[in-house]
Amino acid sequence: MERSGNILVLAEMVENGKAASISIELLGLGRTLADCLGTGLSAVIMGDEASEAGGELARHGAEEVLCLHHPRLKAYHPELYQQAMLGMLRSSPPRVLLAGHTALGQDLLPRLAFSLSCGLVTDCVGARVEGGEVLFTRPVYGGNALATQRVTTAMAMATVRARVGEAPPPSEKAGEVRTLGVDLPDPVRLEVTGRETLEYRECPLEEAPVVVSGGRGMGGEEGFSQLRELASLLGGAVGASRPPVDAGWAPTTCQVGITGKVVAPDLYIAVAISGSTQHLSGMSEAGKIVAINKDPDAYIFKVSDYGVVGDWKQVLPSFTAALREMLKE
Numbered sequence: 643m644e645r646s647g648n649i650l651v652l653a654e655m656v657e658n659g660k661a662a663s664i665s666i667e668l669l670g671l672g673r674t675l676a677d678c679l680g681t682g683l684s685a686v687i688m689g690d691e692a693s694e695a696g697g698e699l700a701r702h703g704a705e706e707v708l709c710l711h712h713p714r715l716k717a718y719h720p721e722l723y724q725q726a727m728l729g730m731l732r733s734s735p736p737r738v739l740l741a742g743h744t745a746l747g748q749d750l751l752p753r754l755a756f757s758l759s760c761g762l763v764t765d766c767v768g769a770r771v772e773g774g775e776v777l778f779t780r781p782v783y784g785g786n787a788l789a790t791q792r793v794t795t796a797m798a799m800a801t802v803r804a805r806v807g808e809a810p811p812p813s814e815k816a817g818e819v820r821t822l823g824v825d826l827p828d829p830v831r832l833e834v835t836g837r838e839t840l841e842y843r844e845c846p847l848e849e850a851p852v853v854v855s856g857g858r859g860m861g862g863e864e865g866f867s868q869l870r871e872l873a874s875l876l877g878g879a880v881g882a883s884r885p886p887v888d889a890g891w892a893p894t895t896c897q898v899g900i901t902g903k904v905v906a907p908d909l910y911i912a913v914a915i916s917g918s919t920q921h922l923s924g925m926s927e928a929g930k931i932v933a934i935n936k937d938p939d940a941y942i943f944k945v946s947d948y949g950v951v952g953d954w955k956q957v958l959p960s961f962t963a964a965l966r967e968m969l970k971e
């Protein structure tokens with residue numbers, strides 16, 4: 643298959659060896675772009691055990707999946723992943739390289755774009771083809787406006803938020819999966835001396851269907867344990883605005899917003915959060931927003947679908963208890 647000029651999705655694996663849901667969603671977006679441009683859709687995935695995830699990508703619309711294989715690609719290493727990708731991108735440059743706006747995508751794509759002197763649009767919430775050109779949409783001014791950008795170099799790169807693309811359903815007719823060995827430089831300039839798994843990994847925040855977030859008005863760590871209880875009943879994850887993270891009530895991995903994570907759950911429950919633009923830019927794509935705040939004039943009520951004016955210490959326990967009863971039934 644001719645890979646040059648294609649739409650290429652840089653896919654990621656989750657811990658159980660499956661393809662990350664954002665990567666499957668990117669195949670949906672990639673398919674739309676590829677059909678409009680009349681090109682093909684490929685995917686690339688790295689790791690020493692990428693074949694299962696590769697098969698999944700092939701069933702979800704990738705015409706060809708390249709699994710770049712090397713024992714040193716087992717876990718993310720910026721230089722090694724960069725080298726592995728550069729060889730492939732130089733030999734068959736795609737028209738567009740799409741990656742998730744994830745920790746990996748945000749770290750790797752700028753490195754690749756710099757090495758190849760090619761244009762990169764980050765944090766996209768949309769991409770479309772107009773007049774044969776790919777146009778990318780991204781929030782600007784703290785999420786108060788959307789900018790449309792085009793890349794003027796032959797190859798374009800973009801990191802895309804979760805839930806922007808629609809995951810294509812699996813198909814009987816799968817694309818081709820190829821495993822390629824890669825040459826990696828030795829020695830490298832950066833040595834990974836340890837990896838630490840951060841707390842709150844029950845449900846990755848960016849992928850959670852429900853996010854229950856707390857703000858400064860939670861008043862301390864104790865409030866966050868109540869949020870965790872509610873989040874676990876709803877099968878979701880706990881988020882936070884910046885002040886609780888700065889105060890150490892919640893880990894940095896929980897921060898939602900312009901300098902935190904971007905989430906797009908079906909349901910976002912904002913508890914004791916005022917609704918600053920910096921926070922809203924991380925959760926404005928949520929399906930439904932519910933706010934609990936004791937200040938009836940809090941800005942969060944202007945962007946929420948449902949609002950409860952009251953002290954969370956009264957509202958939250960009764961809400962959680964009622965939900966527990968409902969779930970029992």
Ligand SMILES: Cc1cc2nc3c(=O)[nH]c(=O)nc-3n(C[C@H](O)[C@H](O)[C@H](O)COP(=O)(O)OP(=O)(O)OC[C@H]3O[C@@H](n4cnc5c(N)ncnc54)[C@H](O)[C@@H]3O)c2cc1C
Pocket residue numbers: 856857858859860882883884885886897898899900901902903913914915916917918920921924934935936937940952953954955
């Ligand atoms: C460069 C920069 C980057 C930033 N990045 C981020 C970011 O990524 N994410 C982020 O969130 N912020 C970010 N901020 C901070 C942001 O500007 C706001 O300060 C922050 O979002 C406010 O958080 P908050 O709503 O929890 O707190 P506050 O604005 O203090 O609001 C607390 C709310 O809690 C309510 N409340 C108090 N007690 C109760 C109670 N008992 N029951 C119910 N409600 C109660 C109050 O009425 C109030 O509305 C950034 C700021 C800067 C300058």
